[in-house]
Amino acid sequence: MTPVTCTIEPDELxxxxxxxxxxxxxxxxxxxxxxxxxxxxxxxxxxxxxxDAVRTAKTLMRTAxxxxxxxAGLPWAPSAKAASERAALAAEPxxxxxxxxxxxxxxxxxxxxxxxxxxxxxxxxxxxxxxxTGFRGNNQLWAWLTLLLFPVVLGTIPLxxxxxxxxxxxxxxxxxxxxxxxxxxxIAGYLIPLNxTGFRGQTLWAWLNLLVLxxxxxxxxAVASMRARRPQARLxxxxxxxxxxxxxxxxxxxxxxxxxxxxxxxxAGNTVWGWLGILLxxxxxxxxxxxxxxxxxxxxxxRASAAYQAAMARTAIAAAGTSP
Numbered sequence: 001m002t003p004v005t006c007t008i009e010p011d012e013l014x015x016x017x018x019x020x021x022x023x024x025x026x027x028x029x030x031x032x033x034x035x036x037x038x039x040x041x042x043x044x045x046x047x048x049x050x051x052d053a054v055r056t057a058k059t060l061m062r063t064a065x066x067x068x069x070x071x072a073g074l075p076w077a078p079s080a081k082a083a084s085e086r087a088a089l090a091a092e093p094x095x096x097x098x099x100x101x102x103x104x105x106x107x108x109x110x111x112x113x114x115x116x117x118x119x120x121x122x123x124x125x126x127x128x129x130x131x132x133t134g135f136r137g138n139n140q141l142w143a144w145l146t147l148l149l150f151p152v153v154l155g156t157i158p159l160x161x162x163x164x165x166x167x168x169x170x171x172x173x174x175x176x177x178x179x180x181x182x183x184x185x186x187i188a189g190y191l192i193p194l195n196x197t198g199f200r201g202q203t204l205w206a207w208l209n210l211l212v213l214x215x216x217x218x219x220x221x222a223v224a225s226m227r228a229r230r231p232q233a234r235l236x237x238x239x240x241x242x243x244x245x246x247x248x249x250x251x252x253x254x255x256x257x258x259x260x261x262x263x264x265x266x267x268a269g270n271t272v273w274g275w276l277g278i279l280l281x282x283x284x285x286x287x288x289x290x291x292x293x294x295x296x297x298x299x300x301x302x303r304a305s306a307a308y309q310a311a312m313a314r315t316a317i318a319a320a321g322t323s324p
Contacts, residue, residue, distance in 0.1 A: 016053045016056055019060075122135065140196055140197060141197045141198055142198030142199060142202060143198060150217070153217060154214075157217065203263075203265060204265045205270060206266060216281035219282065220289075223285070254267065
């Protein structure tokens with residue numbers, strides 16, 4: 001692959017220098033007097049700043065490329081054949097369904113129509129006792145959780161992953177308050193109890209069955225996104241601490257549920273087969289699927305990453321050779 005030399009503008013170099021200084025400060029390092037150079041090339045006397053600027057630029061470019069490729073439906077480091085096939089597919093005349101889904105007004109009208117139909121169905125099911133709706137038999141919050149939790153997670157997790165840097169602090173505080181309020185509602189549903197929640201009588205086993213599929217999907221999407229953006233990324237210490245705490249808590253409930261007969265766990269009577277139905281969706285995509293895919297594909301992702309790193313190294317060397 002022919003090396004490509006890119007020239008950046010002075011304001012872009014200032015932005016890179018600022019990011020380098022922020023990263024160095026966060027890592028406990030010092031500052032560099034040459035980091036504020038406003039020329040289009042690295043002229044600072046501190047060689048670490050130039051190296052860090054190149055590394056930061058590569059990271060930013062990789063992240064932006066991964067996002068754009070994902071939006072275009074292409075894998076990382078796509079071949080020329082894959083790019084040509086995707087371009088040919090995009091050039092095909094849009095079908096009726098694609099034209100409708102690509103029309104903002106049509107989507108908005110469909111959303112309002114669906115909301116109106118749902119409102120009428122809810123009104124008829126709960127107040128007029130329309131038997132065909134089946135709502136009267138599912139008049140508790142627990143039933144609606146079972147119905148809606150998975151599609152809500154499936155629809156919102158990609159937004160959290162792709163745009164988390166742009167979610168402001170105030171909105172994060174609102175989300176934290178909503179989670180705290182939800183936790184209080186669950187506790188109240190058991191202690192008061194609030195019959196309309198349907199929580200009273202639901203054991204830990206029922207909660208595990210409710211949460212396992214949405215959790216598995218969220219973990220899989222998060223891990224896939226992390227590897228696309230940063231192939232060498234590893235779990236941070238607090239991630240490991242949370243996982244260890246959850247695993248320890250689960251082991252305690254297993255001992256209590258089976259050996260001490262804790263009725264609230266609902267574990268008694270559930271066999272290994274039942275546990276496989278809960279644990280496999282969590283374990284398979286995170287622990288078993290990556291090595292399986294690596295073996296099936298012949299480590300295609302690793303070879304693509306190595307090719308990218310080699311190309312970037314050649315680019316950096318070419319850029320260093322043309323610098324004054």
